[in-house]
Amino acid sequence: MxxxxxxxxxxxxxxxxxxxxxxxxxxxxxxxxxxxxxxxxxxxxxxxxxxxxxxxxxxxxxxxxxxxxLERCGETPDWLRPLLAEVEKDPARRWRDAELQAAGFHPVRVRRWFQSQHGMTFHGYLRARRLGAALGKIGEGEPLLNAGFDAGYESVSGFREAFEKMFRLSPGRARNQTALVVRPLTTPLGMMVAAATDTELCFLEFHDRRAFEAQVKTLARRAGATYSPGDNAILQQTELELEEYFAGTRLDFDVPMAMPGSDWERSVWEQLLAIPYGETCAYSDIAKTLKRPKASRAVGTANGRNRLTILVPCHRVIRADGSLSGYGGGLWRKQKLLDHEREVRGAS
Ligand SMILES: [Zn+2]
The missing domain is CATH 3.40.10.10 (DNA Methylphosphotriester Repair Domain)
Structure with a gap:
């Protein structure tokens, strides 16, 4: 800029x-x-x-x-205008493909337009509108429950519900639970959300990833955690280390990490941490190392449940034929992370 x-x-x-x-x-x-x-x-x-x-x-x-x-100087096709107007009327509404179709919008066409114009899917855009407003306000120190009540959220009920479910803040419940501090972090690949206790980073994920809300819930259950907005030394260290990573001056991360999960998941995540910077490895290789050569698919599933994006480098796992396969944060991010690491390694 x-x-x-x-x-x-x-x-x-x-x-x-x-x-x-x-x-x-x-x-x-x-x-x-x-x-x-x-x-x-x-x-x-x-x-x-x-x-x-x-x-x-x-x-x-x-x-x-x-x-x-959103419309960029008259570039918006006429067929899309009514949909954008609908979204502005009710940003909390979730649109299924069938609903898009019923309202006269072709889901694939809508998806393509958002992807090409804004580098995100339509659903990614809706999620960003739902969550971004709240996280932005939290980042500025607003009380959690006020976030989302203005900023254009005329239709607040769905938003508030989703948000309270995600960051459940019941004072009675909070007493015996781990308190996680949460805040957004800016990276060259888009906004991430990080959550940490006083001693460990527990969550780091791109805010627009499909499974974001599910991931937050799982973590809350596993760690017995409640979330509150704020900042602490662990989050600051994470932000700094990510900056260094994207600047190409950091290859490994030092921030302490917590990875609650099943034994299998944890054993897969340990293997991910062993893949060197700038290199890739196949799902089947990890399955073999773990002495379950037929479990490639289960490796993929555990990989997808990683909640410490970039730090636990699930982006370094690819298919045996060399193709990228899936990535929760979007294939384009996986490609960019791998390109970045190869470039840094090539230069050193
Ligand atoms: Zn304006």
Whole structure:
């Protein structure tokens, strides 16, 4: 992104040549805009800049109704406009493919448009709208239960329900449970959410991954944990180490990690930790090492249940034929992580 000074000037001048280069969020209204938005120029201290629509959403901003940042200068096909309008009317609504179809939208077409325009699926976008708003506010220190009540969530019930389920905060229950502190972390591959106790990192995952909510629930059950917003030394260390990882100056992680799971899952995760930086290994290799040569599929399942993305490098496991296979955070991220590691290794 350009420097903040340049971006601020572009906003003041409503410079359309910066369209697609950055997006701006206005903290007083929690709205994000394109640089050329005709709405009143916000005070500099209320401005935040983002490199993508996804990032703006993940920080808890909702799209401006005036400049419609999702639609990008008239590029939005006519067939899609009614759907975007529906989403704005009720952001908490979950759309099944069948419902899309019934409303006259072709699910594959919708998915393709979101993927090509915003690098995320339609469902990823909806999830980002549901969770991002709350996490963004938590990141700014708002009380948990207030998060999600404004910021464009006219239809709050579904949102609040989903959120309370995820970060269950029942004071009675909290007494005998591990307290996990949770906050969003920004990475070059998008927003992640991290949770840690005072001594260990327990959760690190891309916020838009499909199984995100399920993962959080499983962890809460396994660790007997409740979540509260905030920050601590473990989360700060994680953020720093991730920065170093993406800068190519860190190959291994030192932050203490907790990995509650079944014996099988833990044995697979231990194997993942043994795969060297920049290298890959096949599901079947891990199955053989664990003396269960026919258990490739079970290795894949345990791999998918890893809750410490990047740190426990499940992205380094591929199919025996060399193809990438699946990745919870999206295949494009798996490819980018592997490319990044190979590049760093090649350079050293
Ligand atoms: Zn605007």
């Amino acid at each position: 350009p420097s903040p000074r340049v971006m601020h000037q572009a906003v003041c001048e409503r410079d359309k040549s910066f369209e697609g280069v950055f997006w701006l969020g206005v903290t007083s209204t929690r709205i994000f805009c394109r640089p050329g938005c005709p709405a009143r120029t916000p005070k500099p201290e209320n401005l935040r800049f983002f490199p993508s629509v996804a990032e703006s959403l993940a920080h808890g901003f909702r799209p401006c109704r005036r400049c419609r940042p």
